[in-house]
Amino acid sequence: MASVVHEKVKSYYSSLETGEDLQTSAACPAPSRLLSPSAKTALQQVHPDVCKRFLGCGVVVPEKLKGCSILDLGSGSGRDCYMLSKLVGEDGHVTGIDMTSELVEASRKYIQYHQELFGYAKPNTVFLQGYMEKLGEAGIKDSSVDVIVSNCVICLCPDKRAVLREAYKVLKEGGELYFSDMYANKVVPDSFREDAVLWVDKWIFKNMSEGHKKQCDIKYASGTYRIFKLPKHSIRSKALVTYKGTVPDCEEHFAFDASYSFKTNLTMDVDAEMAAILQCTRFSSDFTVQMTDEPDPSLDSTRQVYHLLNPFQLADRLGSCIKQCSKTGSTAACGTKTTSGNCG
Incomplete structure (x- = not known):
């Protein structure tokens, strides 16, 4: 075939x-x-x-x-x-x-x-x-x-x-x-x-x-996913991160994916996977990252994580097509509302 x-x-x-x-x-x-x-x-x-x-x-x-x-x-x-x-x-x-x-x-x-x-x-x-x-x-x-x-x-x-x-x-x-x-x-x-x-x-x-x-x-859905190849054992705990406003064309606001949108100089919590992404990829110089040593419950909830990655369930929940997502390995993350397109 x-x-x-x-x-x-x-x-x-x-x-x-x-x-x-x-x-x-x-x-x-x-x-x-x-x-x-x-x-x-x-x-x-x-x-x-x-x-x-x-x-x-x-x-x-x-x-x-x-x-x-x-x-x-x-x-x-x-x-x-x-x-x-x-x-x-x-x-x-x-x-x-x-x-x-x-x-x-x-x-x-x-x-x-x-x-x-x-x-x-x-x-x-x-x-x-x-x-x-x-x-x-x-x-x-x-x-x-x-x-x-x-x-x-x-x-x-x-x-x-x-x-x-x-x-x-x-x-x-x-x-x-x-x-x-x-x-x-x-x-x-x-x-x-x-x-x-x-x-x-x-x-x-x-x-x-x-x-x-x-x-x-x-039924069909359209979506954009971003998936990262991270070093082994890099996903450890939640973190407090602050975006510096240094990504080109994103000086005031960096819409990373459907789950995370960063405003310049505003500190926010992120889960363990996002913390690892911001520390280990080309975006590492654009953020300050302070690990909290707080365990991330989602790391022990594989079934729940995969549930959240389903584009159809996300489209139903958000009322629109999937925008873009970010996770690591062979998984990806979430959707967001859009003003154009349909999901079939």
């Missing part, structure tokens, strides 16, 4: 010239928050032909990327990669990986254009053909990446656990997987996977017959 799904997805995407060629009227929800000024400027500088062929949805841009090594899983037309290449700067690096040779070849055509536009002495962007489930075979070294992004692509992979395992391997300690994707409330039937249009265009439910809807009763 895995190879069949891969081939159908590759065949479908290679046949598309622009985003307007998608065969359904499906559309992903609008981003739950506005782009930062820096990201907006960078996106506006991407070559129009690259943007025209963009086949994803939304924009996936985590904060504080200057100097980072970034990997884009399912880079498609290269739009996000070129935007990120501006944000990481000349000392940073962006790698895009996609299994569709036509998209990889098309993306490579604009490397020199963006290098010259951004005033870099040499290119800081490369595109590789390969599978997200086999990053090592594609040439991505273990513990070599600061940030991994993915824009509504992992949902298309037949073996999602393999994607997450590979992402964990190539991330540096303290690195982040930041991805937006679609989620179903039950296993999607093989008959849908075998239909390239239904499978690739994400919003399968909108394109099913009424009979299929009644038979399957499948």
Whole structure:
């Protein structure tokens, strides 16, 4: 089944010239928050032909990327990669990986254009053909990446656990997987996977017959998760943290995720996982952290933590789609109210 799904997805995407060629009227929800000024400027500088062929949805841009090594899983037309290449700067690096040779070849055509536009002495962007489930075979070294992004692509992979395992391997300690994707409330039937249009265009439910809807009763949610690779034994206790206002474009307020929003110079309590994230990742210099030695009850409540990570339960509780979340290892956190999009 895995190879069949891969081939159908590759065949479908290679046949598309622009985003307007998608065969359904499906559309992903609008981003739950506005782009930062820096990201907006960078996106506006991407070559129009690259943007025209963009086949994803939304924009996936985590904060504080200057100097980072970034990997884009399912880079498609290269739009996000070129935007990120501006944000990481000349000392940073962006790698895009996609299994569709036509998209990889098309993306490579604009490397020199963006290098010259951004005033870099040499290119800081490369595109590789390969599978997200086999990053090592594609040439991505273990513990070599600061940030991994993915824009509504992992949902298309037949073996999602393999994607997450590979992402964990190539991330540096303290690195982040930041991805937006679609989620179903039950296993999607093989008959849908075998239909390239239904499978690739994400919003399968909108394109099913009424009979299929009644038979399957499948619902979909869209959400953005942020997951961190932390050192062993770094999650210890709760903490008091104070945001310094130093993250670019977040001078007064840093909306980290749906659970935590930090105001500059305001001290607040955080749980043990968030304390570890703020101490062990690229955000460590942006916070003062005072450990309280107070045990975090959630560390002994695995079942409860996973319950809170369910995007459908969060959407029901909050009355909207999932915004973004942050947790460690193979878990992620919470949702928030949004003013746009729907959850199906």
